[in-house]
Amino acid sequence: MGVDGVRETLQERRSELRRELAALTEAPRDPLAAVSFGKRIGDGTTEAVERLATTSAARSLFAKLTDVERALIKVEEGTYGRCDVCEGPIGAERLEAVPWATRCVRCPAKA
DSSP states (O other), X not given: OOHHHHHHHHHHHHHHHHHHHHHHHOOOSSTTSOOOOOSXXXXXHHHHHHXXXXXXXXXXXXXXXXXXHHHHHHHHHTOTTBOTTTOOBOOHHHHHHOTTOOSOTXXXXXX
């Protein structure tokens, strides 16, 4: 895939991630409504678990969005395909699977 194809793929992924993140983080319909977890043990468990899952998903999406935006910067700088840590090449197979990869397979554990 050429630079233009990579750029387009990354821009599309960035848009998708932004939409997903916006949907997860939108304000509740009634922001003044009290949050209640109930008076008995277990009453609010479902709501609490849903909030934790939403928070975790939002963090994951934000991290991926950050990687996509970094990859777009690397495309513009002419450093796309080079590892941010060791500056060595990121394998073509890795970039094919994860176009927003900014580290080679040896370096993710180092950061």
